[in-house]
Amino acid sequence: MLIVNNIDVYYGDLHVLWDVSFEVKEGEIIVLIGANGAGKSTTIKTLSSLLTPAKGTIEFNGKRIDKQEPFEIIQHGIVHVPEGRRLFTEMSVEENLIMGSLYGDAKAKRHETLKHVYQLFPRLEERKKQMTGTLSGGEQQMAAIGRGLMSLPKIMMFDEPSLGLAPILVKEIFEMIKRIKKEGVTILLVEQNVTQTLAMCDRAYVLENGRIVLEGTGTELMADEKVKEAFLGI
Amino acid sequence: MDIFLQTLVAGILKGGLYGLIGIGMSLIMGVMGIINLAHGQLMMVAMYITFVLSHYVGIDPYLSLFITMPSLFLLGALIQKYTLNPLMEVDSILPENQVLMTVGIGMVLVETSRFIFTSDYKSVQTSYSDATFYLGEISFSVALVIAFFIAIGFTLFMFWFLLKTDIGRSIRATAQDKDAALLMGVDSKKITIITFGLGAALVGAAGTILMPIYYLFPDIGGPFTRKAFVITILGGLGSTVGAIFGGLTLGLAEAFGASYIGMAYDDMIGLIIFILVLLFLPGGFKRLTKI
Numbered sequence: 288m289l290i291v292n293n294i295d296v297y298y299g300d301l302h303v304l305w306d307v308s309f310e311v312k313e314g315e316i317i318v319l320i321g322a323n324g325a326g327k328s329t330t331i332k333t334l335s336s337l338l339t340p341a342k343g344t345i346e347f348n349g350k351r352i353d354k355q356e357p358f359e360i361i362q363h364g365i366v367h368v369p370e371g372r373r374l375f376t377e378m379s380v381e382e383n384l385i386m387g388s389l390y391g392d393a394k395a396k397r398h399e400t401l402k403h404v405y406q407l408f409p410r411l412e413e414r415k416k417q418m419t420g421t422l423s424g425g426e427q428q429m430a431a432i433g434r435g436l437m438s439l440p441k442i443m444m445f446d447e448p449s450l451g452l453a454p455i456l457v458k459e460i461f462e463m464i465k466r467i468k469k470e471g472v473t474i475l476l477v478e479q480n481v482t483q484t485l486a487m488c489d490r491a492y493v494l495e496n497g498r499i500v501l502e503g504t505g506t507e508l509m510a511d512e513k514v515k516e517a518f519l520g521i
Numbered sequence: 522m523d524i525f526l527q528t529l530v531a532g533i534l535k536g537g538l539y540g541l542i543g544i545g546m547s548l549i550m551g552v553m554g555i556i557n558l559a560h561g562q563l564m565m566v567a568m569y570i571t572f573v574l575s576h577y578v579g580i581d582p583y584l585s586l587f588i589t590m591p592s593l594f595l596l597g598a599l600i601q602k603y604t605l606n607p608l609m610e611v612d613s614i615l616p617e618n619q620v621l622m623t624v625g626i627g628m629v630l631v632e633t634s635r636f637i638f639t640s641d642y643k644s645v646q647t648s649y650s651d652a653t654f655y656l657g658e659i660s661f662s663v664a665l666v667i668a669f670f671i672a673i674g675f676t677l678f679m680f681w682f683l684l685k686t687d688i689g690r691s692i693r694a695t696a697q698d699k700d701a702a703l704l705m706g707v708d709s710k711k712i713t714i715i716t717f718g719l720g721a722a723l724v725g726a727a728g729t730i731l732m733p734i735y736y737l738f739p740d741i742g743g744p745f746t747r748k749a750f751v752i753t754i755l756g757g758l759g760s761t762v763g764a765i766f767g768g769l770t771l772g773l774a775e776a777f778g779a780s781y782i783g784m785a786y787d788d789m790i791g792l793i794i795f796i797l798v799l800l801f802l803p804g805g806f807k808r809l810t811k812i
Contacts, residue, residue: 335704337703358703358706358708361704361705361706366704367704369700369701369704373698373700374698374701375693375694375697375698375701376698378690378693378694378697385690386690386691386694386702386707387705389707390706
């Protein structure tokens with residue numbers, strides 16, 4: 288469904304991604320792991336067109352999307368739940384959710400989707416009039432995921448959804464991601480929380496210094512000596 | 522006591538208009554992160570349009586709102602699209618250079634007006650220009666009261682627009698977190714163009730409804746740019762609610778300055794408050810209103 292072919296990405300003059308290629312198939316949970324600065328977030332930002340690759344192509348369902356604007360990307364059904372939630376903190380929970388549904392089908396079905404999101408996250412309904420700046424970290428992450436769901440995505444890309452959350456909330460968020468997958472949404476997950484994500488994913492890619500150095504199923508990678516040493520601390 | 526009440530009324534009426542001028546600048550500040558230093562000059566353009574419509578076509582200034590606001594919206598949108606947005610495309614150009622660009626645009630507008638209309642004072646005389654009515658001992662200028670209510674009307678409409686429509690929400694979202702807004706599919710270029718257009722239309726409305734009371738000459742924009750700047754700072758950069766409080770504060774400060782210190786000093790009190798706010802409430806009224 289999503290095919291990334293040999294992309295090179297720069298931040299200004301800084302070369303961040305080197306010849307990165309990977310593929311996400313429909314219905315999968317794919318994980319990108321790697322240390323800080325390996326280029327995981329850069330990869331996702333490139334997919335959502337906040338950055339443009341200098342070389343290489345990105346295809347979604349056979350169409351090239353690497354030269355498109357962010358507002359075109361979301362209309363294909365690709366949504367990016369950014370690192371650090373990035374909610375609109377001076378807007379209410381409900382307004383944040385509405386901001387996820389600006390186009391086409393998502394806009395037409397806004398009220399139904401809103402009900403669905405409130406079903407998934409009853410806490411958000413209780414706080415729908417509250418400014419998101421005043422929510423707890425876990426609630427903010429729920430709002431960020433809910434806002435992504437409002438666009439009726441085909442593929443959801445999560446950038447470090449567990450960042451800064453208590454272990455019990457991390458578990459809850461991962462359960463929610465699995466549930467979203469069951470509803471037919473493909474998942475691309477970027478995480479530092481390697482143990483839990485490798486256990487739940489279909490396949491994973493390991494990024495190191497801007498290059499993909501390993502790929503395999505979750506169990507394969509968990510058994511890999513290099514991964515064990517670098518990420519699992521065994 | 523009568524003088525006090527009279528001054529209070531004058532200050533509030535003026536403040537409502539200042540709020541309208543300030544909201545436009547605050548919107549632009551919030552979304553684009555720049556101070557539009559051509560703001561008063563845009564108002565001057567709207568005033569000349571009102572003057573031409575009234576003088577040559579005989580259209581009442583208040584009715585000409587239907588022409589000046591769309592014209593100013595268009596002018597603002599074109600300025601954003603063809604002069605400010607191209608500057609953003611080049612990484613090496615600092616955002617501050619957009620501010621310099623607005624200074625240049627302001628100059629071009631002033632000199633173009635001077636070329637067409639000369640520096641002579643113009644005014645629009647209407648039957649209600651000098652009319653007053655009394656409530657108790659306090660006199661009200663009819664034109665200023667009408668202007669005040671039109672300003673309140675536009676301000677309320679603006680809030681409805683920002684709170685209840687997708688475009689309005691996109692404008693606020695862009696002001697709060699531009700990248701997150703991009704990820705949600707906000708077309709940021711379109712939003713900047715609409716925002717500048719709206720800011721210009723609002724200040725244009727203010728210019729039009731001031732026309733029955735004010736004299737008009739090409740350099741009238743400068744002082745209003747400064748007033749709008751003071752209002753925006755008082756309100757807290759980019760805060761629309763703050764801009765209303767900023768406008769009221771400036772209106773009251775000027776009125777009380779004029780009544781109790783002297784007409785020549787009416788700008789001084791406003792600027793003293795401006796300095797005090799910068800020193801003791803650096804975030805402006807936004808710190809108090811939180812919006």
